[in-house]
Amino acid sequence: MFSSVKVVLLLMSGLLIACCSKTPSSSSSSQWYGFGTPLTEKNIAAWDIDVGPDGVGLPVGSGTAKRGEPVYLAKCAACHGDFGEGMGRFPALVGDHASLTSDRPNKTVGSYWPYATTLFDYINRAMPFGNAQSLTPDEVYGVTAYILAMNDIIKEDTVLNAETLPKVKMPNRDGFVMAQGTDIKADACMHDCEVKVKVVSRASKNRVTSTTKE
Template sequence: MRMRDGLLSAAIVLASTAAALADYGIGTPATPEEIAGWNISIGRDGDNLPAGSGDTVAGAEVFEQRCSACHGESGEGGIGDRLVGGQGTLSDERPIKTVGSYWPYATTLFDYIRRAMPLDSPQSLSADEVYAVSAYILMLNGIVDEGTVLDADSLPAIEMPNRDGFVLDDRPDVGQ
């Protein structure tokens, strides 16, 4: 009798838990709208870049307000990673890996800022702000000129200094 009562109790708990989870959308297929909200990845070729634009001047303002507390006034680093400098150090014993010295694609910068920054409120920057901050960081690294405007067309066209510094992984199970 006790075993049957225990199994019955467990079945009731499982059924009520499943019902509660379903109320929260757990265990149900995601809708196209739900998927679209999370599908913000940017391809290295610029695939999926949003509409908008931003220039280095606006980027300096956003950087000062939202980024400099962690990354330093000029991207030199602080409690957050260093973002500028390091060109020519990748073969050194202690390379300085920054956006300007190491990252192969400018679109990766946009994607990372859009997805993960600022650390205290990820995904809070508008597309225009992300374009602007990307332009500013690229300018600090000497990759674009002051006043440069970035958008979905110009960002993927930027040739990063270390674009050819990576080896493609051609294993058949990895896919590119």
């Protein structure tokens, strides 16, 4: 009895959906409007700056650490330090791969970054900080080479270009795993749960932020 009522209701709701999804017709997700303007990949070139881990997108040009050094010292060292050690809170570029398992990991280009192409891409798109996208491809190759050489990943005279850069093997190349679903399982115990309730750290002891009361 109930199940037949349910069937009728289901049929009715199906009819409702069928009726309403037809109107208005513009809500159909497959309708093509063509409000955009066609472009060719050539038109896009000035914006198409991304470089992939396989080197796709690297421009023509080349550089060595030697040629990159004066550019680095003039345009990068003020924030990152003459030796890539990082000034103030600006990031260090040189670091020890072994630090990643320590209490104070030093995540730098040398210790952490998996691809040299990312370094080229990032300098090219975002550096120098405050004057982005101002370096020539040769300068970007040179600065990339200088930072890699400071990390002892390449030699001072290694020539980086679209062919050689993707082949540079970074120390932490195999350090990443693609997240697959959640890695944490918790239960929702309601009563007499076995938890530690001793206060082990208190924010008032740190005084880095008082409360925001006026």
